[in-house]
Amino acid sequence: MKDLLHRQLTAILSELKYPPVEISFDRPKVESHGDLTTNVAMVLAKSVGKNPRQVAQSIVEKLQVDNRTFASVEIAGPGFINFKFSNAYVVESAKIILRSGELFGKSNASSGKKTNVEWVSANPTGPLHSGHGRQVILGKVISNLLEWTGHNVTREYYFNNAGNQMRNLAESIYARYRQELGDDYPFPEEGYKGDYIIDIAKQIVKEKGDSLRETDAERSYFKQVGETWCFNKIKETLSKLDVRHDVFYNEDTLYSTGKIAEVIEEFKKKDLAYDSEGAVWFRATKFGADKDRVIVKSSGEPTYRLPDIAYHREKFRRGFELIVDIFGADHIATIPDVLNGVQALGYETKDVKVIIHQMVSFVNGEEVVKMSKRSANVHTLDELIDEVGVDAVSYFFVMRSVGTHLEFDIALAKEQSEKNPVYYLQYAHARIAGILRFAEQEGFNSAEYAKILEATNFALMKEKEEIDLLKKLLEFPEVVQSCALTFEPHRLTTYLREVAETFHRFYHEHRVINDDKNLMQARLTVCLMAKIVIANGCKILGVSCPEKM
C-alpha cells in the first residue's frame, strides 16, 4: 500500500514541478489522524516557497484515491496528509493472517543473506551467572528475528580454552582438591571462589583419590576436567533456554592454522604494526585511537585483540555478509580495536554490527540484590531460571532497549498475577484458546484455516474495536522487520502487549459466542487471527503460549 501511494505521490510531485524529495509514511500516534500520514508537504514547503497546507492541498487535488481502499484523505495540522483506510480494506487485508498462519510475519526481505551471530562466548571457567541472561536472550531473539526476515543465520559461540583464565581455573580446582584432601594448601589470590570449584574438586577426589597430589605444573588434568565440567554446565543452561549454537569456535584453531601469524605479518607489511619494547604494537592511532595497542606481549603471547581481529577476518572469509556481535557494556573497550583491525585488513566495518547492551541489576521487590563478580555467591543463571521460569527470563531480559540499564525484578518475574507482563500476554492467548475450545462444541474447527477462510463472512467485522484489533494485527510483519533492522527486539514485547490489550478491549465490548451463527463465525475468526499473531510473536521471543493457565 505504501508503495502504491509512494509511486502516485512521486508522479504528482514531478507533475507539479516540485523538487524530488524523500517521501515517507508514518503511522500516526493519534487515532484521529488516520492510519498513514506523510509530511511531504511540510518538507517541500520551504523550497517551494508556499505554506505547507497549500502544498498539501495541491497534492491532494491531484491524488486519485480508490475509495474502496481509503475512507478519507485529509490535510491536517501544519500540513500533514492523513490517509484513513476503509474497513473493507482492513478486513480484506486481514485474510493474509489466516493464509499465512504460523508463517505470518515472516518475510524474505534479506533474501538469504549469510549472517553470523556470535554471542555468549563465555570462556569455560564457570557457570553462566544471572547477568549473562540478558546477552543469552538477546542473541537468541535477535537470531530469530533475523531468520524471520530472511537471513541465513549461523549461531556461533567463540571460546578460549588456553591462556590465563584457564590456568587460573586449573589452579583454583587444584587448590580446592588439596584442601579436600585435608592439606593446608593456599587458594590463589585471584582464583575462582565459586562453590562449583569445590564440587569439581570433590568429583576429582571421588574418581582419583589422592593420586593427583603430585601433578604436572600445568595441572593439565584439572584444567581438562574443569573445562569439560564448565562447558557442560553452560550448555545445559543454554539448552534450558532453548539456545542452540551451530558452531563452537575455538580460539585455538586460529593459532594452529597460522591465522594469527598471518595477521601480524600483514600488519607489518602495511606498516600497521611495529616492534617496540619487546612487544608488537598495532598502530591504532592511525585510526583515531589515543594510543597504539599491544597485540603481542613481550612474553610472546598475543593479547586478546589479535585473535579477535583474526577471528573476524575468518568470519568474512567464511562468506558471511553480515556479522553480528553481541557484547555487554563491560567489553566495550575491545570493539574499536577489532573494527580498526578488520578495516585495516580490507573489510567493510559496516558489515559488522556490534550490539552493546548495558548492564543488568537485580532487585527483589524493594531489596537490591548484590552480585559481586568474583565473590563466592554469584547468582547463577540456572538459579534464576529455577526461580522465575524460562518464560519470565526470556521476556524480562528482552523487554528493555539494549541501550538502557535493565532492572530485573525477581519478585515481579516470579509473581503469577496481572502485575507480571508475561502473564498479561499469555493470558490473552489462553483466553482466546478457551473461547475457541468453547466454540468447538458449536462446530467451529480452529485448526482448518482454509475452511475458515471459506466459511467466514468478513464483511461482518465492522465494530470499531474489531477493526482496531485487525489493524494492530496487520502491523506484525512490519514490527518484525523493523525489530530485525534496528536490532531492537524490545519493540516486539511492546507491540505484543498492545496486541493483547487491543484484544481484551474487543473481547470486553463484543460477545463472540452468540446466537447469530454468522456473526459468531466472524468474531471467532478475529480471535483466531489474534491468537496466531500472539503465538508467532511468542515464538520469536521464546516464550510459551499456554492453551490453559
Next chain:
RNA sequence: GCAUCCGUAGCUCAACUGGAUAGAGCGUUGGCCUCCGAAGCCAAAGGUUUCGGGUUCGAAUCCCGACGGGUGUACCA
C-alpha cells in the same frame, strides 16, 4: 582526565529513529462479573522530558555546554 551509554509521571520503562495533544505497566483513587476465562475492562490523578544555549516549519529525539549516574580506560578477556 578520556571514551562510551544513559537522565522522560512516585517507581520501572516506551515513544515507529525529527512530527500533531509525550504514552504504558506498577503504585494511588473510583467504577464494571445472573452472560464466551475478572490473570480482564473502563475512568481519574500524576510531566517545564535534569538544567542552559543552538539548529528549523517542528526537538524527549540532532549539535554545543553544564550537572548527575552506569560501564570501560592493561603487555587480563
